[in-house]
Amino acid sequence: MVTAAFVLATGTGALAAERADEVRGGRRLAERHCGGCHAVDKGPSPLADAPRFRDLHKRYRAGGLAELLEEGMLQPSRMPEEGSPRRHPRMPMAVLGDDEIAQLAAYLKSLEPPRSKGRLKS
Secondary structure (H helix, E strand, O other): OOOHHHHHHHHHHHHHHHHHHHHHHHHHHHHHHOOOOOOOOOOOOOOOOOOOHHHHHHOOOOOOHHHHHHOOOEOOOOOOOOOOOOOOOOOOOEOOOHHHHHHHHHHHHHOOOHHHOOOOOO
16 A cells, blocks of 8 residues: 555655756756856856856845846747847847746756745746
8 A cells, every 4th residue: 555655755756856857957058058157156257247146146136036037138938019128238138948947947046045945936
């Protein structure tokens, strides 16, 4: 007989593995699209005034992760009818799919210190 605890533990393990895969995918995206200027690992950013990824949570209010990504770093899924999309003045605009955006958000959240986990919501 399968116990509820076993089912819960097995499901939790699968969720943790899926989450870890999502974070790893987000890290690869960060390295590919952002690593030329921003520090993805420990150490300084290649571009001196580009914030390190592990410090981004300090720059945005709680719930600001979506705002960070929409600040012009990602091409909007739907372009505005008039004018240009909002964009960061010094950054190229990355084109990512919904799954890739979720992976990048998971990676950014994984860099938050333990006391602020859950502070930024995508």
